[in-house]
Amino acid sequence: MKIKSLFISLLLLSVVLSSSAVAQRLKDIANIQGVRTNQLVGYGLVVGLPGTGEKTRYTEQTFKTMLKNFGINLPESVRPKVKNVAVVAVHAEMPAFIKPGQTIDVTVSSIGEAKSLRGGSLLQTFLKGVDGNVYAIAQGSLVVSGFSAEGLDGSQVIMNTPTVGRIPAGAMVERGVTSPFNNGDHLTFNLRRADFSTAKRTADAINDLLGPGIARALDASSIQVNAPRDASHRVSFLATLENIEVEPADESAKVIVNSRTGTIVVGQNVKLLPAAVTHGGLTVTIAEATQVSQPNPLAGGETVVTNDSTIDANLSDNRMFMFDPGTSLDELVRAVNLVGAAPSDVLAILEALKMAGALHGELIII
Structure with missing residues (x-):
């Protein structure tokens, strides 16, 4: 295969970061410890479906339980026809500081054999937290x-996912979650990407604004800041802190390879030590052709079928190239492109460079 065709098949995605990091607000790179969302989940019934529901044992049991709560008792031998009913799992996220009486969005997903939830309504469903307490009630x-449609011959057309729906503002919060925001004499910021240099720069930026000793880096992820005890003063204090601009440190040198898609991402700080690489491939093509030998009718011979095999071997004429000390990302990408390597070949080259100790960076294969 020629170098040009190999080059076309190459999928090399190189990410070149700016040589000087851009300053970011503290609110964009860190979270306040203890201030987070809480996951809620529940089990309920969706009714009013146009025959796209299900008829399973647990659907019938759930339906009977619902009727029993309203004082209607069905005999055990009765199996109600509930094709317009579906059992569903309901989940939502309750934001921090949300108060009883406020509403949150919920997602409803079929957990049975229902073909579609389109046109259905969710009946009152309790949403519980990890502690088993009810924090919200969903309905709507x-x-x-x-969308889905099915013909009599079994043919079916499905667009998107008809067994999952949402109810905007579909759950009413009934109980709030206690937050440690107003507790103690300090607040802790947790960096979303742990880095010792970024933690130190964050503490220094806060101390430069508020005075020495106000903030201190506890580790690569956490920065502890002295804060006022009064709630209103603490809010104003945080409103100032979250807008402080910090210049995050450069990421460590990494090469990330997705072996399934052939995507290769190379960080800016990746360097190569002196190394020589050659890339070449032997392409063997075998073509089979069938030939029929038909003798003269008066010769008394027999018809013979023979196979004619053609084998062609092509060795691509690729050259060896050499990396000088401290080769940068641009030079690495240019050299690989000149070779015309396919994604699998690029991965082999990177692995060989890493094993040879010539790749200055972490090679991560996902």
């Missing part, structure tokens, strides 16, 4: 973007 009509 579903918004389903998916």
